[in-house]
Amino acid sequence: MPGWARGVLWAVIAIGVLSTTSYLTGEPGLTSSNTSQVALRLALPILLAALGGLWAERAGVINIGLEGMMILGTWGAAWGAYYGGPWAGLGAAIVFGALGGLLHAVATVTFNVNHIVSGVAINLLGLGVAKYLASLVFEPLSGNPKESPRVPKFDTYSATFLSDWLGELEAGQRVVISDVAGILRGLITQVSPLAMIALLLVPVSYLVLWRTRFGLRLRSCGENPVAAESLGVNVYVHKYSALVISGGFAGMGGASLVLLNGGADYLENQTNGRGFIGLAAMIFGNWRPGGLLGGAALFGYADGLQLSGGGTLVLALLYGAVILLGVIVVVQLIRRQWFAAAMAVVGAGILYFIYWSNDELPEQLIPYSAHFVTIIVLAVASQRLRPPRSIGKRYRRGEGD
Template sequence: MTATTEFSRPEPESGTPMPKRRRVPRIPGWARGVIWAVVAIVVMSTASYSTGVAALTSSNTASTALRLALPILLCALGGLWAERAGVVNIGLEGMMILGTWGAAWGAYYGGVWVGLIAAIVFGALGGLLHAVATVTFNVNHIVSGVAINLLGLGVAKYLANLIFEPISGNPRQSPPVPKFDTYSASGLSDWLGSLENEQRVGISDVAGVLRGLVTGVAPLTMIAILLVPISYYVLWRTRFGLRLRSCGENPVAAESLGVNVYRHKYVAMLISGGFAGMGGASLVLLKGGADYLENQTNGRGYIGLAAMIFGNWRPGGLLGGAALFGYADGLQLAGGGEAVLALLYGSVILLGVIVVVQLFRRRWLAAGLGVVGAGILYAIYWTNDTLPSDLIPYTAHFVTLIVLAVASQRLRPPKADGQPYRRGEGD
């Protein structure tokens, strides 16, 4: 036997193999997403029957939430492409504003598909301008992004005055524009509707949520959802995606291996701006939404950026963040103050589940914050029969932020995200 000291580990006898550490099987990301989706439906179902508020899991709420989640999802995807290439894109809001104007202008003169293309082009132009400033001239990414937001708002206002005021007489609003047609899986939708109306515990809740997702769906909605797995495949399963991500991790090493870092950053920013422009188009071209309005985005670009960070710079994670924000926003529109108050009760249950998960992971601070957050939300729910009408539009987002904060994970942004880079630095 080899002598050991207080600070050294005993070595095994000669010929004795080292004991192998047990590996805990890793759950795939898509499986974790499915598990959390099931947990969320169970929690909302429990809250719905405990409070008597059916709007928590109704098909109307699910349909509204899907429509409101789309601009957030598309902006989050835009942020993902930019930051994976090493460019912080605070300018998503401005690119989205440009997309709303482009969608209204294109749709008014050429129809919905022309409007969608125009929105993508206008958003991509905002992304190109951000790339010129940050990639070519090494302007601080935050400063450039804020400038893009202000510029997008100003340009859209000027163009609305120039184009829309002579037509509609209102410089802050476009004339009525065509909307995307919607499609439903009629047989499946009718069957799910009958299950929802039967008010069976659990079954009717799942049927209501699924019915909202397959009824009145626009082509733009389907395109936006498909962009999530497409983005994952391109960024993580192709040579182009590997090179683009290497620009966000270590551009000097990527350049030494023959990667054209500037070109990949420019392509990423064009795609990022195009996705943000699509997000703006979803506010204008989907049924149930308004035509072009000044300040129509209402900060959704920033919310998309927050959803991307919550998703840990991964497509599946940002999909969950966008769905959470969209559900909170859709609930207060579909169910009003009573539904938002019931959401507080459901959030308390969900926070309880998250606290248990954080305790299992030995994240004591997050678990403690969860207990405090759950206590605050339950106190608000218990002491109020109704909520002030002025606070209803913001209460759902406040609840969402608490849930996101408690459910925080070990964030892992790209290592060179936002860092300046000059061609030839590695020489």
């Protein structure tokens, strides 16, 4: 089955599970336009961080420094937007994130520093630099070194005629039809230009990396840099380019936390681990643009539920997970994968017990719902991953394997 067809199939399954869960639990908020709209906004930084990780790791460089690059992007976005408007803020965020990617390239590509060590250093450096710059620039303006003054946000746009029609369908509360209408309405209402750009970058990344000579050479650096060098590919240039682009995407992810309506202005440590969640979305997507889009949507939706409905909706999502595990059990039994089917049954039993024994999840756990989803998804997806062959390996020009 082609990749796009698998994506469509999984989207249909996800909508079907959510619709069934909404009907059985009496929680229309699972598929409401408000939840969908919030989920889109929260998925953007994860999506952009995942795209940054894709470009770096397809070139063979592990980039766990995405979090630090996003932090630099949040400060750059607030600083640029305060003095020049949201577009200037977006440009500044890209530049600051790209500088973080360039520093990671110097360490890992030129000096062969361990990729994990360099990434951790970038994260710590990004947090420290943003904190210092905020105290230097923002404290005289806002009176608080941990936040910026008010900055202008991107305008939003809606497909009004279509939105009104979908709103009528959503209000009708018809099974499946109203659920689909609610999800679609949230995706076309109050959409910012940054959201449109981020979604457009997914097919653009695919076309560049898989359909151009530059992309083929860049991916060859992540598969076998020695063979690529023997064919005349400048491995250093392609790795540097990939990491600068990676940092720019991560900086855009930081900008989406600052410049979108409904979000806060710059706050210290505003990313809250979204760089790592973006890395998880990329791994879930098996280092492919379409797959990471699905991962970002999943994590953004889990994050959006706790904002739009609190513990009640998050608990209802567990019921949906039980239904999905039931489908997986049937599939595994058809394939005669007895152990996998048994593990799915055990997982479904545990989740159903949690759902049955609670009216809503404890409020202390609700902010970490996306993090729990990250752990579970990575555990499930780890069986089918195929990373680039030479990812994380040190490369020196002229040396063989």
